[in-house]
Amino acid sequence: xxxxxxxxxxxxxxxxxxxxxxxxxxxxxxxxxxxxxxxxxxxxxxxxxxxxxxxxxxxxxxxxxxxxxxxxxxxxxxxxxxxxxxxxxxxxxxxxxxxxxxxxxxxxxxxxxxxxxxxxxxxxxxxxxxxxxxxxxxxxxxxxxxxxxxxxxxxxxxxxxxxxxxxxxxxxxxxxxxxxxxxxxxxxxxxxxxxxxxxxxxxxxxxxxxxxxxxxxxxxxxxxxxxxxxxxxxxxxxxxxxxxxxxxxxxxxxxxxxxxxxxxxxxxxxxxxxxxxxxxxxxxxxxxxxxxxxxxxxxxxxxxxxxxxxxxxxxxxxxxxxxxxxxxxxxxxxxxxxxxxxxxxxxxxxxxxxxxxxxxxxxxxxxxxxxxxxxxxxxxxxxxxxxxxxxxxxxxxxxxxxxxxxxxxxxxxxxxxxxxxxxxxxxxxxxxxxx
Numbered sequence: 001x002x003x004x005x006x007x008x009x010x011x012x013x014x015x016x017x018x019x020x021x022x023x024x025x026x027x028x029x030x031x032x033x034x035x036x037x038x039x040x041x042x043x044x045x046x047x048x049x050x051x052x053x054x055x056x057x058x059x060x061x062x063x064x065x066x067x068x069x070x071x072x073x074x075x076x077x078x079x080x081x082x083x084x085x086x087x088x089x090x091x092x093x094x095x096x097x098x099x100x101x102x103x104x105x106x107x108x109x110x111x112x113x114x115x116x117x118x119x120x121x122x123x124x125x126x127x128x129x130x131x132x133x134x135x136x137x138x139x140x141x142x143x144x145x146x147x148x149x150x151x152x153x154x155x156x157x158x159x160x161x162x163x164x165x166x167x168x169x170x171x172x173x174x175x176x177x178x179x180x181x182x183x184x185x186x187x188x189x190x191x192x193x194x195x196x197x198x199x200x201x202x203x204x205x206x207x208x209x210x211x212x213x214x215x216x217x218x219x220x221x222x223x224x225x226x227x228x229x230x231x232x233x234x235x236x237x238x239x240x241x242x243x244x245x246x247x248x249x250x251x252x253x254x255x256x257x258x259x260x261x262x263x264x265x266x267x268x269x270x271x272x273x274x275x276x277x278x279x280x281x282x283x284x285x286x287x288x289x290x291x292x293x294x295x296x297x298x299x300x301x302x303x304x305x306x307x308x309x310x311x312x313x314x315x316x317x318x319x320x321x322x323x324x325x326x327x328x329x330x331x332x333x334x335x336x337x338x339x340x341x342x343x344x345x346x347x348x349x350x351x352x353x354x355x356x357x358x359x360x361x362x363x364x365x366x367x368x369x370x371x372x373x374x375x376x377x378x379x380x381x382x383x384x385x386x387x388x389x390x391x392x393x394x395x396x397x398x399x400x401x402x403x404x405x406x407x408x409x410x411x412x413x414x415x416x417x418x419x420x421x422x423x424x425x426x427x428x429x430x431x432x433x434x435x
Contacts, residue, residue: 112399139387143379147372154356154371161360170357182351185344186378190385192336200391203327204400207244210321211237212407214289214314219415221310226299233292234408236285238266241404243281244325245397248332252280282325289318328392336389348378 113121120126134140161168215237222230242262246254256276263281264272271288278284297311335341352375359367387394 111396112403139380139383140376142387143376143383146379147375150352150375151368151372153353154359154368157356158360158365158367168357169361170354172358172362175351175355175358178347178351182347182378185347186381186385189336189340189344190381192340193385193387193389196331196336197388197391197395200328200331201395203324203331204395204397206320207241207324208400208403208407210317210324211241211404212411214317214321215408215411217310217314217317219411220418222296226296229292229296229299232271233289234412235266235268235271236289236292238401238405238408239263239271239275240282240285240289240321241401242266243275243285244328245401247280247282247325248328248392249397286318286322286325289321290315293318332390332392341386344382348382352378 111117157168160166215234218230218233243259246259246262250258259281260272260276263275267275274288275281275284293311293314297308352371355374356367356371359370363370
């Protein structure tokens with residue numbers, strides 16, 4: 001069956017779903033796209049735009065291949081608009097094609113604490129400081145849209161109850177019974193997320209300790225004539241911290257330009273090009289550090305039995321760094337079971353949607369601010385659990401990379417001091433010790 005509208009649009013239906021075919025001039029495509037984006041079509045909707053070849057050549061002069069590419073790109077944009085959800089929660093749902101999460105900066109999410117920070121952390125002034133800073137809170141910004149929706153919903157229920165005379169009140173006993181399981185869901189969700197956050201921080205602490213040990217061993221045990229190998233290992237240790245950060249924040253197939261921009265300050269051009277060709281840059285850097293230690297073994301960079309023992313210890317440290325990479329990838333790629341997250345969200349939505357109906361009998365118009373406060377409390381707890389579930393974007397990886405870089409410079413700068421102080425204690429060969 002086909003219906004022709006104004007001689008230009010055809011709506012056809014077949015056994016494999018509805019297909020909308022349109023033949024329009026290119027100048028009218030934006031208007032056609034907006035109009036079709038508002039259509040609600042059940043099932044799988046496919047839009048194929050096929051401009052007549054003669055008309056397309058007359059208006060644009062483009063080839064058949066260019067016309068096909070233009071049509072398919074137009075199809076993708078229209079399909080994306082059709083698939084957007086139309087419901088009451090659209091204001092706070094994240095749509096892949098449009099809304100993106102605001103980046104969280106290191107300074108606002110994570111910083112290292114010292115004595116002064118702990119004094120401020122324990123101060124009783126923290127209550128007023130935290131309340132005043134609520135508008136700048138990432139948690140508050142994340143839950144503000146749903147809080148607004150639930151508050152407006154409470155206002156709508158109160159208006160309907162007051163001005164229409166409909167009795168839509170509900171008893172409070174079901175809500176009292178539902179509070180306990182809902183609280184358990186929120187507590188378990190938050191505890192599981194915190195366990196992931198703390199494990200990630202522990203693993204990244206191993207990165208700092210392992211890199212510090214590896215640099216210390218290379219700087220103090222490699223011979224002076226093998227300084228080139230020492231500096232190469234130092235460069236790769238710093239590059240591993242930076243590449244691990246980008247690997248966790250952007251993925252294994254992240255923007256290579258970003259990798260290049262941050263790694264070029266540590267690696268030489270040949271080393272950098274070799275790293276950028278690898279599908280997993282952190283793994284490549286680990287293999288290159290192993291190659292450096294292999295070269296050190298072949299050149300006898302460390303003397304005698306003690307040298308072999310030191311190389312064995314360095315390889316053990318490198319194995320620990322490899323485990324750090326694997327643990328970080330496991331945390332990053334394995335979320336809390338999605339069924340648990342979905343169940344928590346569904347229970348919260350149902351509870352907060354119906355709660356005003358139970359509160360109106362006792363609170364009257366005060367149900368509106370009460371709904372806002374309760375929504376803030378419950379949604380805030382759930383939002384904290386969601387934010388710390390993926391810990392690497394809030395742990396301040398830039399800060400941790402800065403620690404690795406600072407440790408490197410500190411050990412290199414103190415190398416001459418180490419040797420000069422210890423050389424006075426070394427007994428020259430052939431000398432005798434007198435009482």
